[in-house]
Amino acid sequence: PYVNTKDILEKANKEYYAVAAFNINNLEFLQAIVEGGIEKKSPLIIETSEGAMKYAGMGDPLRGASLFVKMVREFADSLDIPIALHLDHGKNFKYIISAIKAGYSSVMIDASDKPLEENIKTTKDIVRIAHAAGVSVEAELGKLAGIEDNVASSESVLVNPDEAKYFVEETQVDFLAPAIGTSHGAFKFKGEAKLDFDRLKKVKELTKMPLVLHGASSVVQEMVEIAENYGADFGGSKGVPSDILKETVRLGINKVNTDTDLRMAFVAGLREFLHNNPKEFDPRKYMDTAKAYVKKVVSDRLELLGSANKA
Ligand code: G3H
Ligand code: 13P
C-alpha cells in the first residue's frame, strides 16, 4: 500500500532499524527498487529531488511530481509492502507545494543554510500546510560536510544537540536530519571515514524522534570496479562504510538517504552491457543489467539496515 512516511519511520524508531530512502529520476530505478523491496519484504521510501521533479516534468515541477505519484502509487496500491514517496531537499516553496498537491507522502523542507530562527520560521510554515494535507515533514539542522574538511569550524557545521531539541519542539517536524559529518556524492572523505557518533547519540536522547542520515551512500567497491573495468574513472571515491552505517542505526538513525550508490550501480551495468553487446540498441535490453545491479545494491542495503522482513 501507499503510506505516510511517518508511519514507516515511527515503526522503525520503535523497533531500532532504518529504512533506506532511495532517490529516483525515472521509471527504471523505481522498478529496480521495488524489486529489491519485494524480495526483502521491506518497507520502501522513494524520494525525488526538486531537480528530479523538473527533469521528469520537462521543466514543470507539478507535472513531474504528478508523474512520480502515479508511478509510485501504481506499484504501491498493488503490493503488500508499504511504500512512501518523499520530496528530498525541498528548498523552494513552489516545489514543496507542488509535491503536496500531487500527493507525496512527505516533504523535506531544507532551510538548513539559514540562521536558526529563520530555519524555524520557514519550517513551521511548511509544517502547517503539509500537516493540514496529511503530509509529514522532514527538516535538517547543520550543514552536510566532511568532518576532516571542517575541523576548525565543525561546531558551526555539525548539528548542535540542544538546538535540535529546541528546533523540533518549536516546529513540530516529524523527522529530523542532523548533520554529523556526511556529505552528498561519491567523494565523502579524504582520509579515514569518520562521523560524530556522540553528537548523534545526544540528538537522539534529546529528541527521541525518527532521525535521517543524508549523504549515506557507501560507494560500493564491487560496482566501482565493474564501472572502471568498462571505462569509468571514479578515482578517489569514498563512501560511508557498512560498519559505520550500522553504528548510526544502532544510535538512532531510521532513514538512510541513498542516491549515489544506485547511480553508480546503474552506470556499471550499463557500461558492462554496452561493452559486451556492441550490436544491441534495444533500451529494454541495455537497461536490464543496469537495473539488476541497482536491485542488488538495494537488496543488500535493506538487509544491512535491518528493514528486511519488516513490511
Ligand atoms: O541530495 C541530493 C540527491 O542526491 C539528489 O541530487 O539534485 O542531483 O537530483 P539531485
Ligand atoms: P548520497 O549522495 O550519499 O547517496 O546521499 C543522498 C542524499 O542524501 C539524498 O538526500
Ligand code: NA
Ligand atoms: Na530527505
Ligand code: ZN
Ligand atoms: Zn541529502
